[in-house]
Structure formats: C-alpha cells, structure tokens
Amino acid sequence: MKSRSGIIMRIIVLIYLVSLTGFAYSQVTLNCESGNRAIEQGNCWGFGAVTYSNTASLVISGSWSTKSNSLTNASATACWIKTPWMLVGNGNITFQTRLDGLGNGVSSKGILVAYIPYVSGASYGEGNAIQFYTYNFPAFNVTTVRDISIPIPAEIKNSSVVYKFRVSFIGTGGNERAYADNFIFPGTYWSDPSSSCGPKAVILDADGDGVPDSQDNYPNDPYRAYNNYYPSNNTFGTLAFEDCWPHKSDYDMNDVVTDYHFNTVTNGNNQVVEIIGKVVARASGASFKNGLGFQLDGIAPNKISSFSGNHISSPTIFEFQPNGLEANQTYANFIVFDNFYKVLQHPGAGSGINVSESAPFVPYDTIDLKIQFINHGVPAPGGTVSFNSLSANTFNFYIVSNQIRGNEIHLADRVPTNLANTSLFGTGSDNSNPAAGKYYKTANNLPWGINVVQGFQYPNEKNSIDQTYLHFVDWAVSSGAEYPNWYMNQSGFRDNSKIYH
Structure with a gap:
C-alpha cells in the first residue's frame, strides 16, 4: 500500500535524524562512570570548578561522582555543571547530592538550577540564565544523600527550541564541598560536538507526534502523520x-x-x-x-x-x-x-x-x-x-x-x-x-x-x-x-x- 515516495520519505527522515543527532536520547544523563571528565566535555557537558572524584567514602553511587570546589561563593557562576544543548521534554530533573562533611562548618550551602536559552551571536550561543529552583542544604546530617526532583518549568517543557540547564553549587562560610551524581534531564540531546558544541538545527514538530513538520503530512494533527497511497498519489x-x-x-x-x-x-x-x-x-x-x-x-x-x-x-x-x-x-x-x-x-x-x-x-x-x-x-x-x-x-x-x-x-x-x-x-x-x-x-x-x-x-x-x-x-x-x-x-x-x- 505504501507509495515509493512515502517509503523514501521515511528513510530520509530516519537517516537525517540519526546522522544529525548521533546521541539522541529521551533523557540526557550524567553518571560520571567514565571516570574522565574530558569525555563528557567532548560530548558538550560543561564544568566550572567541578571535577570527578572516586573517593570511596564520598562517592554517591558507582565508582565516580562529581565534586565541587569549596563552596565559599554565593554566585551561580562560581561552581557549576551545564548540560549540552537539548530539546527539553516533560517530567522532572532528578539527581542526588550530598556535602562531604570535611569542612569547618556548614553555613548557607545550596544549589541553584537555571535554564539557558539559545541566542544566536551570544558567547557560546548562551542567553541569560533564568533561575527557577533553589535548594538549601540542612545544617545537620550534612553527609546524607539527598534526592533532588525538580519539575521542568511549564514555559519550556516539550519545547521546539533548544536550552541548556545549569546546576550551580553555592555557599558562604566554611569550606564544605558538594558531591553529586545520577543527573537525569528529560529531553533529547541536541548538541553537535563536531561544531564547537553548538546546537544542531532544530526539526520542528508542532503537534508533538515525533514526526518532523517537514515530513509530516498532518503537522498540526497529533493523531495523523503520513499518507500512503495506492496505487499512487494521483x-x-x-x-x-x-x-x-x-x-x-x-x-x-x-x-x-x-x-x-x-x-x-x-x-x-x-x-x-x-x-x-x-x-x-x-x-x-x-x-x-x-x-x-x-x-x-x-x-x-x-x-x-x-x-x-x-x-x-x-x-x-x-x-x-x-x-x-x-x-x-x-x-x-x-x-x-x-x-x-x-x-x-x-x-x-x-x-x-x-x-x-x-x-x-x-x-x-x-x-x-x-x-x-x-x-x-x-x-x-x-x-x-x-x-x-x-x-x-x-x-x-x-x-x-x-x-x-x-x-x-x-x-x-x-x-x-x-x-x-x-x-x-x-x-x-x-x-x-x-x-x-x-x-x-x-x-x-x-x-x-x-x-x-x-x-x-x-x-x-x-x-x-x-x-x-x-x-x-x-x-x-x-x-x-x-x-x-x-x-x-x-x-x-x-x-x-x-x-x-
């Protein structure tokens, strides 16, 4: 029943998406188990004053976790992790975190989460970060692993434009460090490592049915996508x-x-x-x-x-x-x-x-x-x-x-x-x-x-x-x-x- 043009169309879509994305996931994740931060940087993750640690007594899960510098700065740009560019999905951002308990006191340690829109011509394509979540570490049981779950902001979920997320570790007083692991960001990886980690061209999907508008015979109908003619279109x-x-x-x-x-x-x-x-x-x-x-x-x-x-x-x-x-x-x-x-x-x-x-x-x-x-x-x-x-x-x-x-x-x-x-x-x-x-x-x-x-x-x-x-x-x-x-x-x-x- 399917026309030759319809078959070719689907093949083109598949080849285009596979060749373009390379790392297409429904979730963008970071678990540090490569043990080598440079590998993640090669895949367009960003780290500011954050390294990997395999200290057994402090690792959250597996063999490696991220470790921040001492949290002595309240600025969101002092100590952070940034995702690659991604098409944001729906659901919750989740990760696990703890303090190391090795400093000389806990005073106002926390986490800030922001999303960063793409702005053509801006440095690294990054527009102004928009903060939407704050977490304050409690002053007791500082080494307890905390499960963080953050809803995707309504204004960017299931978006057809690209964003990054930035997770910042902040603090004033004392020199505690934050460990974190098992980051999950709902959405699809949309960075291009071969092009200075810029965003790939966005394929629009107005009806959210997973079929690009350019290949969708019904771009505004989530229940229909393709026409398959017999004997042929006309x-x-x-x-x-x-x-x-x-x-x-x-x-x-x-x-x-x-x-x-x-x-x-x-x-x-x-x-x-x-x-x-x-x-x-x-x-x-x-x-x-x-x-x-x-x-x-x-x-x-x-x-x-x-x-x-x-x-x-x-x-x-x-x-x-x-x-x-x-x-x-x-x-x-x-x-x-x-x-x-x-x-x-x-x-x-x-x-x-x-x-x-x-x-x-x-x-x-x-x-x-x-x-x-x-x-x-x-x-x-x-x-x-x-x-x-x-x-x-x-x-x-x-x-x-x-x-x-x-x-x-x-x-x-x-x-x-x-x-x-x-x-x-x-x-x-x-x-x-x-x-x-x-x-x-x-x-x-x-x-x-x-x-x-x-x-x-x-x-x-x-x-x-x-x-x-x-x-x-x-x-x-x-x-x-x-x-x-x-x-x-x-x-x-x-x-x-x-x-x-």
Missing part, C-alpha cells in the same frame, strides 16, 4: 469482473467495472489511523444486479472502529455490524455497494451502462469511503493495526453476483470470505483447488476478475477480453510471466475497435 487502478462464474459466458470482463484509489493514513507509531477510499463506478454490461466488496485479509472486524460512505439499498441482502462492516465474517469485510444499478442509472437505451457506443454515456459516480481504525487517538476494541500488516495484497476485492450472497467472484487465487458458496468450486468452467491455493480460475488459468493498477480500458459489450486484448490469454496461462503489460496500447497488443471509448 492515479487510480481498475477492477473489472465477469459475473457469470462459474461459467465464462461472453467473457467481456465488463459486468462490473470500477476504478479505485486508497490512502492509508498512519500515525507517528506506524499504526493505521484510517483508510480513505474512492471507488468510481464506471460501467456494467450485466443483466444481474451486482454488488462490490472487499475483505482485509487477516484483519479482524473488531480492529475497525467504523466504516462509512458506502452505497447500500433498503432492503438489502447483506447484514451489517454496528461498526458498518458485514456481519458474520471472520475478517473485516466492506460492502462498497450492493447493487451497481442503484449507483448508476440505466440510460434507457442499449445494453447495460457505458458498454455500448450507441447508447448514451452515463457520468461516472464516485463513492467516498472511510474506514476508521483509530478515532482521536482511541483504537478500536480489538487494538491497533500496524501499517506493516496492511499491504496492497491485504485488499481482497470481489463482487456478489445477482443478489445471491454466496455468489462471490474474486480475483484469481484470492480466498473467498466465509460467506461464499464454496460448493460452486469445480463446477462449470471453474477449476478452483483450495488445497493447492488455486481459486477462481479456469483449467488454463483464465480469471473472472482482474485488477489493473495502471488503469484499464474495458471491452464493449459482447467483445470477449481475449479477442480484445490479444495477449491476455498468454498472460493468464503463464500466471503473469508472459506479457505483463498485455493491457497497454502497443502495436499488436489489442483491437481498439472492440474497446469502449
């Missing part, structure tokens, strides 16, 4: 059926002729949100009142929230579930219309509709379908459907002939639904062999239905398809190996006098 395929199965009859393949176009909309998690379909009723050379449907093979009915837009008569031979799908089916079945002659009206002359050059042309009618899988972020009761499980081959098209529900006619080798009358297999001209996976084909592989993805010009009434398209039989008998382009307007490929124009 083309329609054609379905054409012969309705007298299991008999060949006139074999003009024009008893039901429709064009189709589908857009499978997915979210940032590659889950199917909805399928938007267009089915264009073009022609019918049938005396029968035929319906059109399709099954999504392997997709349970409870995976669908709703189905709408189809053309159903009243009364009808079909039974439906509350979500609009056909009832009593193992897999999701969608009836597009139950009677072609209720979609297009007979012109009053000629045989059928749009199959005779001498009869008036009846304008086509487009049926707009919508299959909802996830509604405003809420999946159907059966859960979500991954786009990877929904290919073009999942769509199993068929007609229901002559208002008899069991008379299903599918494309070649496509399985019937569980409401089909399988007792008709092997009768008339049909040579189906379910055990061998052969369905709806004659002994020499001729089908009763075709799907031409590139579009199809069908025969006039009573002109058999094999006499109209001169390599159709070669293609069918060879199971598609020969003349895969049998339908094209090339020299020696077709008799144009037998085609409806």
Whole structure:
C-alpha cells in the first residue's frame, strides 16, 4: 500500500535524524562512570570548578561522582555543571547530592538550577540564565544523600527550541564541598560536538507526534502523520469482473467495472489511523444486479472502529455490524455497494451502462469511503493495526453476483470470505483447488476478475477480453510471466475497435 515516495520519505527522515543527532536520547544523563571528565566535555557537558572524584567514602553511587570546589561563593557562576544543548521534554530533573562533611562548618550551602536559552551571536550561543529552583542544604546530617526532583518549568517543557540547564553549587562560610551524581534531564540531546558544541538545527514538530513538520503530512494533527497511497498519489487502478462464474459466458470482463484509489493514513507509531477510499463506478454490461466488496485479509472486524460512505439499498441482502462492516465474517469485510444499478442509472437505451457506443454515456459516480481504525487517538476494541500488516495484497476485492450472497467472484487465487458458496468450486468452467491455493480460475488459468493498477480500458459489450486484448490469454496461462503489460496500447497488443471509448 505504501507509495515509493512515502517509503523514501521515511528513510530520509530516519537517516537525517540519526546522522544529525548521533546521541539522541529521551533523557540526557550524567553518571560520571567514565571516570574522565574530558569525555563528557567532548560530548558538550560543561564544568566550572567541578571535577570527578572516586573517593570511596564520598562517592554517591558507582565508582565516580562529581565534586565541587569549596563552596565559599554565593554566585551561580562560581561552581557549576551545564548540560549540552537539548530539546527539553516533560517530567522532572532528578539527581542526588550530598556535602562531604570535611569542612569547618556548614553555613548557607545550596544549589541553584537555571535554564539557558539559545541566542544566536551570544558567547557560546548562551542567553541569560533564568533561575527557577533553589535548594538549601540542612545544617545537620550534612553527609546524607539527598534526592533532588525538580519539575521542568511549564514555559519550556516539550519545547521546539533548544536550552541548556545549569546546576550551580553555592555557599558562604566554611569550606564544605558538594558531591553529586545520577543527573537525569528529560529531553533529547541536541548538541553537535563536531561544531564547537553548538546546537544542531532544530526539526520542528508542532503537534508533538515525533514526526518532523517537514515530513509530516498532518503537522498540526497529533493523531495523523503520513499518507500512503495506492496505487499512487494521483492515479487510480481498475477492477473489472465477469459475473457469470462459474461459467465464462461472453467473457467481456465488463459486468462490473470500477476504478479505485486508497490512502492509508498512519500515525507517528506506524499504526493505521484510517483508510480513505474512492471507488468510481464506471460501467456494467450485466443483466444481474451486482454488488462490490472487499475483505482485509487477516484483519479482524473488531480492529475497525467504523466504516462509512458506502452505497447500500433498503432492503438489502447483506447484514451489517454496528461498526458498518458485514456481519458474520471472520475478517473485516466492506460492502462498497450492493447493487451497481442503484449507483448508476440505466440510460434507457442499449445494453447495460457505458458498454455500448450507441447508447448514451452515463457520468461516472464516485463513492467516498472511510474506514476508521483509530478515532482521536482511541483504537478500536480489538487494538491497533500496524501499517506493516496492511499491504496492497491485504485488499481482497470481489463482487456478489445477482443478489445471491454466496455468489462471490474474486480475483484469481484470492480466498473467498466465509460467506461464499464454496460448493460452486469445480463446477462449470471453474477449476478452483483450495488445497493447492488455486481459486477462481479456469483449467488454463483464465480469471473472472482482474485488477489493473495502471488503469484499464474495458471491452464493449459482447467483445470477449481475449479477442480484445490479444495477449491476455498468454498472460493468464503463464500466471503473469508472459506479457505483463498485455493491457497497454502497443502495436499488436489489442483491437481498439472492440474497446469502449
């Protein structure tokens, strides 16, 4: 189902993000276990009068922690740790800290936390620090490890611009030192070590669905992200059926002729949100009142929230579930219309509709379908459907002939639904062999239905398809190996006098 352009688009996004970030995390962390502050500096962390220590009696966890200079300065710029540039997320900044208890008295020791906006042209790109949190160490039990948890300020959480955080250790009087460890900052690393640790270009994501706006077909909709077209963005395929199965009859393949176009909309998690379909009723050379449907093979009915837009008569031979799908089916079945002659009206002359050059042309009618899988972020009761499980081959098209529900006619080798009358297999001209996976084909592989993805010009009434398209039989008998382009307007490929124009 996914268009080549859609696949390439996703690959480009993935390569771009991986190559650009290099260190992309949902959290930016520092635990000192490298034992070498220069490594963290190479990854764009900043340290002012703060080193690493492995003094066993003072390390907070693991083998290493940060150690400040003596806290004798109340300035936030005297003793600090700065994060790399990051896209700030949501949640709490957390870390652990303690004093060493080795000084000559505790007097006004504390921690200040600030965020620093990016300002182009400023020194290191750093704007004025905005302090939003203060912690004062108690004057007792100074060596006790303190668990610090600080909510991200509302004005910068889930931001699409970059910030740094600065944790400052301050004090006046005495010469206590502060130890700290296990820093966690919610957000995504967004510094570029190869460019003096400046911020990388920010990829905007207005709806916060994890898909960059430049690659998001729905940049302001958190529930939708990608369009995946079939056959392509601006083309329609054609379905054409012969309705007298299991008999060949006139074999003009024009008893039901429709064009189709589908857009499978997915979210940032590659889950199917909805399928938007267009089915264009073009022609019918049938005396029968035929319906059109399709099954999504392997997709349970409870995976669908709703189905709408189809053309159903009243009364009808079909039974439906509350979500609009056909009832009593193992897999999701969608009836597009139950009677072609209720979609297009007979012109009053000629045989059928749009199959005779001498009869008036009846304008086509487009049926707009919508299959909802996830509604405003809420999946159907059966859960979500991954786009990877929904290919073009999942769509199993068929007609229901002559208002008899069991008379299903599918494309070649496509399985019937569980409401089909399988007792008709092997009768008339049909040579189906379910055990061998052969369905709806004659002994020499001729089908009763075709799907031409590139579009199809069908025969006039009573002109058999094999006499109209001169390599159709070669293609069918060879199971598609020969003349895969049998339908094209090339020299020696077709008799144009037998085609409806």
